Amino acid sequence: MATSLQFIKSASGSSVSTLSITDCFNDNYAVYQVFISKVDITGIEWVEMQYLDTSGNALTSTVYDEAVLEMLSYGSFSQGRSTSRDEHGRLIRLQDDSDEGAGCLITIFNPYTSGSYTFAKNQSSAHTDSGMFASKGIFVYRGTDVVAGLKFKLNSLSYDNITVNVYGVK
Amino acid sequence: MSNQGIFDVNSIVDLKHHDQWSTLGQLELIETQTATSGSADIMTVNFESIQESKYNVHFLTFSEGQSNGYQYLSLRFGNDSTYTTSGYQYARQQMLNTTFAEDRSTSQSTIRIGSYVYRGENAYAYIYNIGDSSKYTFATSQMVGNAANYVGCASSFGSGVLPTASSFNNIQILRTNSVGWYGFKASLYGIRYS
Numbered sequence: 001m002a003t004s005l006q007f008i009k010s011a012s013g014s015s016v017s018t019l020s021i022t023d024c025f026n027d028n029y030a031v032y033q034v035f036i037s038k039v040d041i042t043g044i045e046w047v048e049m050q051y052l053d054t055s056g057n058a059l060t061s062t063v064y065d066e067a068v069l070e071m072l073s074y075g076s077f078s079q080g081r082s083t084s085r086d087e088h089g090r091l092i093r094l095q096d097d098s099d100e101g102a103g104c105l106i107t108i109f110n111p112y113t114s115g116s117y118t119f120a121k122n123q124s125s126a127h128t129d130s131g132m133f134a135s136k137g138i139f140v141y142r143g144t145d146v147v148a149g150l151k152f153k154l155n156s157l158s159y160d161n162i163t164v165n166v167y168g169v170k
Numbered sequence: 171m172s173n174q175g176i177f178d179v180n181s182i183v184d185l186k187h188h189d190q191w192s193t194l195g196q197l198e199l200i201e202t203q204t205a206t207s208g209s210a211d212i213m214t215v216n217f218e219s220i221q222e223s224k225y226n227v228h229f230l231t232f233s234e235g236q237s238n239g240y241q242y243l244s245l246r247f248g249n250d251s252t253y254t255t256s257g258y259q260y261a262r263q264q265m266l267n268t269t270f271a272e273d274r275s276t277s278q279s280t281i282r283i284g285s286y287v288y289r290g291e292n293a294y295a296y297i298y299n300i301g302d303s304s305k306y307t308f309a310t311s312q313m314v315g316n317a318a319n320y321v322g323c324a325s326s327f328g329s330g331v332l333p334t335a336s337s338f339n340n341i342q343i344l345r346t347n348s349v350g351w352y353g354f355k356a357s358l359y360g361i362r363y364s
Contacts, residue, residue: 005197007363035227035364037298037308071261071328073276100335103227103298103308125298125308125329131276132259134310134329165364 004170005033012038012163019162022056022149025111029168034106034150036092038163044095044128045154047104049088051111051118051141052149060086063142074131087153088120088139095128099160102126111147118147197229202357207236211350215343217358218251222301222339225360232343232356235291235315239349243284243293245330247300247307247338254332255279262328266317273328280346281330283311290316291354303337 006029011021025032039047051059068080068090080090092104104124111118120139125132141147152162177185200221205212220228232243246253260281261274273282283295293313299305309330317324343356 005361010363035361037226037364069263071263073259073261073274077263077272099304100333101299101302101305103296103310105296105310123310123327123329125310125331127306127331127333132261132329132331134261136327
């Protein structure tokens with residue numbers, strides 16, 4: 001029986017500084033789920049995300065806002081808040097020197113609707129040398145462009161490996 | 171809609187029209203377990219055919235949980251009916267109608283995915299990499315229920331990890347006190363091509 005979660009696209013990269021998933025959004029769906037579980041870096045950084053236009057170009061205007069609750073198994077929780085960035089900067093806090101992977105679901109609303117903002121929320125679980133570093137975030141891209149794709153990046157490091165799977169919620 | 175196992179173009183169009191044509195990436199039901207009101211106290215709900223080599227992400231739902239004793243809804247992972255009972259880490263934000271609080275641990279016998287309630291437990295969790303022997307097994311979850319005996323509300327969201335690079339073929343939902351459930355519905359799904 002068909003269910004409401006429908007596979008759209010997968011993308012992978014090894015030893016890459018960015019991973020782009022072009023044309024993963026369309027007018028068939030208003031809501032998308034993006035899963036990341038195979039991701040590793042050497043070092044410690046946040047996984048960051050930008051949106052792509054229909055030509056595959058990164059949307060870099062400073063209209064990315066976010067509020068993230070950082071939940072640690074080994075210490076007090078903290079808040080990460082930003083407005084007017086040129087990316088969503090706090091998706092997964094990674095420190096994966098031995099390829100542990102992570103768990104992250106990003107839900108994205110209205111990306112392909114021209115004239116509407118693109119909203120997203122996520123929840124992640126990852127591991128650092130100190131213990132589990134998890135996050136729950138809300139995000140808005142205050143651009144009214146048509147958003148057609150995703151780009152995952154890091155601030156200065158490269159991904160050892162990354163795989164991203166995009167599904168539409170019918 | 172019936173067919174003879176041979177799909178021509180028109181059959182595919184018809185099956186799609188009836189929402190019966192299987193496509194890639196579906197949320198696929200693996201198993202549902204239920205207990206109805208009046209059953210004996212049930213302490214654990216075990217999923218032991220989870221198809222861990224087929225699905226890298228599992229989606230677990232738990233609803234209508236009813237018990238006579240307060241406890242946290244929790245998760246364990248295991249192999250061949252033997253469950254790991256130490257080394258779990260978690261961090262959760264609890265939200266009750268009376269107060270908010272953080273809950274965290276680096277050394278637990280379970281991953282907590284629920285709040286300290288005993289009636290009206292409803293939760294879901296995503297479980298990542300459980301069948302991958304080179305990765306840790308991660309979980310993210312959210313829960314809502316009654317704070318007390320059908321009074322008030324309790325909710326939480328959080329994440330957990332079993333920081334061991336191992337594969338597991340069992341998932342267990344449990345309460346860690348001596349009072350189990352007399353009612354619940356639990357379902358495990360696989361997210362295909364995850």
